Amino acid sequence: MSDLIKQTGLRWLWLAALVFCLDIGIKLLVMNTMGYGWANRIEVFPFFNLLYVNNYGAAFSFLSDQEGWQRWFFTGIAFAVSVMLMVWMRKLPAKESWNNVAYALVIGGALGNVFDRLVHGFVVDYLDFFWGNYHWPAFNLADSAICIGAVMIVLDGFRSKKEQPEA
Template sequence: MSETAITFRQSGVRWLWLAVVIFIADISIKLVVMDNMGYGWANRIEILPFFNLLYVHNYGAAFSFLSDQAGWQRWLFTGIAFVVTGMLTYWMSKLPAKEKWNNIAYAMIIGGAVGNVFDRVVHGFVVDYLDFYWGNYHWPAFNLADMAICIGAAMIIIDSFRNKEQK
């Protein structure tokens, strides 16, 4: 067996399968939403007293940050996602595969970032479809990719506190 195959098996890069699963699930859901739902808030599907499904476009980043700009933000966020994905993949290659917590966190961020980059490159916007609300206050719409990124980031933050306590 070559040294590269051994390194792949022993390194955290082995966890990239999770990023692929998140990417495929995210893109699949977005395609179903785009093909089967009318666009906009008027076409939302009420699921629970605090949750709707809907189909909206996000031209910005999280919470529609910079969505009102002329379009340059599309390429800025795409570039940032590529840099972060490369950096996290590199870090995964340095971690042992048995270091599950961080490898899972990195894979979740990568899967979500690539899912949203796909949207930005192919459509020019990110498809959002989850709407949680309380009364008249609606949390900004989001998607599975956004959830994966946030959960992965939270895991990294939690790990930073866990490591301090262990030392």
């Protein structure tokens, strides 16, 4: 089993675990040290605040106004995607860092938000970027990892692939 992990992309799951732990740690820090809501935001830069808000939906509070079924729906999607990416990582060699890093970032972020959904019933968001009066929807480290990983996956489609000799 250890050879399987050392030789395949599963070796990169340490990065998913790191993203997960950092995300949960920051969210717990925010929940335990900040007041809830926009009125309690901490102004860091003229374009960035720290704040503590709950998101009952997904990206951009999608489906947050529903009666609670979305919690289980998004949890199921996150688990399914994470399993699928781990299967793909198992098929990749460990030295294929680009895709393995991308997959690990998505897995770590997805599981970080799943943890919130299962434990709290919502996802904790704390990053608020804005320009003038326009605020980007608040987000967190898990969301950032998912987005970076997803962009890497898309960019991989544009990378030139070396032709592999037929077996």
